[in-house]
Amino acid sequence: MKIAMLGSGFIARFYADSLHAQRRKDHIHLVYSPTEANAERFAADYGLAHFTSDMRTAIDHPDTEVVLIALPNHRHLEAVLACAAAKKPVLCTKPLGRNAQEAKEMLAAVERAGVFGGYLEDLCYTPKFLKALKSVQEGSLGRILWTKSREAHPGPHSDWFWDKEKSGGGAIIDLGCHCVEIGRNFIGKDIKPIEVMCWADTQVHPIDAEDHAIGLVRYANGAIGQFEVSWTFRGGMDLRDEVMGTEGTVWLNSFLRTGFEMFTTGKAGGYVAEKAESDAGWLFPVGDEAHELGYPHMFTDMFDSLENGSEPLETFYDGYVVNAILDAALLSAKSKKWEPVLLDIWRGKEGDVQTSGFIEYDENHYLIKREILPNGDHKLILKHKSTGKVSQTVTQR
Ligand SMILES: NC(=O)c1ccc[n+]([C@@H]2O[C@H](COP(=O)([O-])OP(=O)(O)OC[C@H]3O[C@@H](n4cnc5c(N)ncnc54)[C@H](O)[C@@H]3O)[C@@H](O)[C@H]2O)c1
16 A cells, blocks of 8 residues: 655654565655655655655645554644545554544544544554463463553653643653553453553653653453553663463563673664663664564554454554543542543443452362462462351371
């Protein structure tokens, strides 16, 4: 398919590198940037036929079959509305909106126009994430009780991120969108997020928004999705996820520890990996950054879905739910209370879907714990179903 790229900055280049790599068949034919010189440079770097400083020209171009939005957050809504008006399929980077209201307008616009709306949440497409998710969905971890997703780095690379009006917030909107959607996938996208408790502060940078936050999202089945986001972290980009279930555990480290460690005195210098803070000493480069960050799998899913008329794994609806959760997080950081997640549109399970995880031992008892002690004895701890009495038996080795 022929793609119009809106934006010529950091993420537009990651997307272009991924789309034009390794003989892929979907290519960018045109780039828009408000600064013509930037559009021209991008077009030259990627061998594109056209560049423009007018967004509508890019979207309406007769050869444009799909539009890819890689613009700052405050321009997503305007760009999506223009794509819907032109009836062109649209893929939008994260976060979908600066808040749930904007995301809802974008969702409504694409659905009304009957056009494809793909949400480019790359971290839900990393090879490690996809494999972990499959294990979770097959039941390897049992009932999911808690997930933790962390994204932390020393802060973003352009002025507009640090301007609350343009970005919609600080680390919560910028990084929390990834972490929340990772947790939602593991817990189950059909399980309703109910409420959020969040601490946030501006600890380091002279900005109006928060540069550090930790939050808990409580879901209707009792599961908790924890997120940790920071623009104050030193030492590179820390991307880690944990999943805890009744039958198992997953730990993922997607960036700082990919199995590639290198020492250099700094003789050559230069780029090491996204947000790396040093190019000397012990370094943690990343073999294929685009791949580790999920871009190729993400575009494969998006373009396959477009071709087949199916839904991608991440849609505008998902982007809207994420924005609603983040709105509640921002409110909670102010009120210091649990704040409800307000979802005018909810397409998953309704009502209380709590399930008991008690393990039957026999007719009268639940099993609390079995353990082999250091001396080899076997211990069994049970709870009587009607009296509630907890008892233990020890079988000597
Ligand atoms: N992992 C990810 O998915 C990921 C990573 C980084 C950024 N992003 C998202 O991509 C979008 C763009 O971020 P970026 O890092 O490429 O930013 P950037 O500042 O590097 O580039 C933004 C580009 O948008 C264009 N632009 C149009 N209107 C503009 C305006 N008013 N001010 C500034 N630039 C304008 C310019 O071409 C500019 O190069 C954001 O929504 C951001 O959240 C996603």
